[in-house]
Amino acid sequence: MAEELERFDAEGLRTIDDSVAMAEDLVCNHYKMSAAQWLRLRYDIRTLADLAGDEIVHGPFAQVIRYEGKPRGTQLGSATYDFYKICLQDHAILDALRAFPELALGSFSLYVIAHELIHIVRFCRFLQHFNASADERMAEEARVHARTRQILGRLALPGAEAVLDFYDRWMEPMDRLPESPL
Numbered sequence: 001m002a003e004e005l006e007r008f009d010a011e012g013l014r015t016i017d018d019s020v021a022m023a024e025d026l027v028c029n030h031y032k033m034s035a036a037q038w039l040r041l042r043y044d045i046r047t048l049a050d051l052a053g054d055e056i057v058h059g060p061f062a063q064v065i066r067y068e069g070k071p072r073g074t075q076l077g078s079a080t081y082d083f084y085k086i087c088l089q090d091h092a093i094l095d096a097l098r099a100f101p102e103l104a105l106g107s108f109s110l111y112v113i114a115h116e117l118i119h120i121v122r123f124c125r126f127l128q129h130f131n132a133s134a135d136e137r138m139a140e141e142a143r144v145h146a147r148t149r150q151i152l153g154r155l156a157l158p159g160a161e162a163v164l165d166f167y168d169r170w171m172e173p174m175d176r177l178p179e180s181p182l
């Protein structure tokens, strides 16, 4: 049950807010998108407190769920749009921070959020289908990790090196968990 899982505290949530702003900037700049283009990506980033039961997973640090949206007040049958919800899994992130004390929430969550935003940019540009085969999803996962590493690697950000190290050493087996959605 969601209530039993550990959540970010107030300070953690402020750190997440900072990471969201920074990740949006970095990914937007990397893909040379204008502010208007970026606004056309429809997504939301939520932490555990705002997740429904079926949005919570065990293992992955985040998952992206695609919903179908419909502009308010429109007629039946009118155009729908894709809406993505990045569901941060507080409990999994906090577990990782405990198990790997060299990781800091700021740089670690920056990686996780930038990674998920890259997925969304690629879905929206049709570089990747949401319902791809398992093999294709694994290949895409590797591409998105490589891109995330490229973006974060350029930053002189305290803690970024530890995060990249962590992904080098540990993430491949963890990503192979069958419950890892993306």
Ligand SMILES: [Zn+2]
Pocket: 115, 119, 141, 144, 182
């Ligand atoms: Zn991914």
